[in-house]
Amino acid sequence: MKNSPSELPEETPFLKGPTSPAVDQDSVFGDNYLHSPKRSPCERCIPWLIHLLVLTVYTTIFILFWDHSQSRSCPRADGHEFPHTYSPASEALKWEVITFQNQLETSNPYKGPPRPELEEAWHNLLHPSAAIRVSKEALDRINRTSVELLDGSGYMVALDVYHQLHCLRWVRRYLHRDYYNMTEKNLGQHIDHCLDGLRQYVMCNADLALNTFDWIPNYPRPWPNFEVVHKCANWESIEEWALTHSFNGYDPDLISHPDYHPELPSPFNFTVSGNSP
Incomplete structure (x- = not known):
C-alpha cells in the first residue's frame, strides 16, 4: 500500500518542487x-x-x-587487427601463442615418408571438412548462395581452412606419387590449382612473425631459427565446431544434383571451368 503525502518521511522530497x-x-x-x-x-x-x-x-x-x-576484427601475429569476412565459425575462435617446431629434423605424425600413421593423421585432420551445414541467414551475411540440403535443414558450405589442408595433402601425395599410384590425369590442373590457392592464402595473410638467425659451425651463412612464435587459432576449438555442424556430403537424401551430366568433361578442364591457362 502506498504512503499518502502526509505519511511520507521528511527526507522523501525527491522529484518534488518547492510547493508541489x-x-x-x-x-x-x-x-x-x-x-x-x-x-x-x-x-x-x-x-x-x-x-x-x-x-x-x-x-x-x-x-x-x-x-x-x-566489421569485427581478427587479431594478427603482428599485433594488428583487420576486418574479416563473416563466418558463423568465428564463434569458435580462441587465440593462443604457439612456438612452431619446424626444424629440418623435427618429426610429427604429418611429416615424413608415407606410412600408416601419417595417413591416419591426415585423414583425421580432414575428417570434418567435407560438408558443413549453415543457415540462410549466414549466407545472407556474405551475400552468397549455396546448395540447399534436401531436408530443408540448411545449406552446404565448407570452411576454407579445410580446403587449404586438402591442397597440402595433394601436394604431399604428389611428392610421393609413385607410392599413391597417381597419374598425370589425377594431377595436372589439380596440383596447379592447389599450389596457386596456397600462394594466394600466404600472401593474403602475410604472416609478419620474425624469423631470427644463428651461427652454426657447419654452415657458412646465418642459419634460420625455425622456432618462430605465432599467435594461432586453437585448432581443437575449430575442429569441434566443424564436427558439430558437419554432415555426410555424400548422403543422397541430403545432396542430389538436379541436372547432372556425367558425359561432360571434368571441371578441371580449363574450357569447362571458364578459367584461362
Whole structure:
C-alpha cells in the first residue's frame, strides 16, 4: 500500500518542487504529471527532452555495437587487427601463442615418408571438412548462395581452412606419387590449382612473425631459427565446431544434383571451368 503525502518521511522530497506534492513514480508520464496546472509549458517539456536524450543515447549505443559486429576484427601475429569476412565459425575462435617446431629434423605424425600413421593423421585432420551445414541467414551475411540440403535443414558450405589442408595433402601425395599410384590425369590442373590457392592464402595473410638467425659451425651463412612464435587459432576449438555442424556430403537424401551430366568433361578442364591457362 502506498504512503499518502502526509505519511511520507521528511527526507522523501525527491522529484518534488518547492510547493508541489511528491510525485508518484508510476504517474511520471501519466495525466497527473502532464496536466498539472502548476507547471509552465516549458517545465512540461523537460521530461520529454530528457526522454528524447535517453532514447538518442540508447540508439547511438545500438548503432555502434551493430557497426562493430559487422566489421569485427581478427587479431594478427603482428599485433594488428583487420576486418574479416563473416563466418558463423568465428564463434569458435580462441587465440593462443604457439612456438612452431619446424626444424629440418623435427618429426610429427604429418611429416615424413608415407606410412600408416601419417595417413591416419591426415585423414583425421580432414575428417570434418567435407560438408558443413549453415543457415540462410549466414549466407545472407556474405551475400552468397549455396546448395540447399534436401531436408530443408540448411545449406552446404565448407570452411576454407579445410580446403587449404586438402591442397597440402595433394601436394604431399604428389611428392610421393609413385607410392599413391597417381597419374598425370589425377594431377595436372589439380596440383596447379592447389599450389596457386596456397600462394594466394600466404600472401593474403602475410604472416609478419620474425624469423631470427644463428651461427652454426657447419654452415657458412646465418642459419634460420625455425622456432618462430605465432599467435594461432586453437585448432581443437575449430575442429569441434566443424564436427558439430558437419554432415555426410555424400548422403543422397541430403545432396542430389538436379541436372547432372556425367558425359561432360571434368571441371578441371580449363574450357569447362571458364578459367584461362
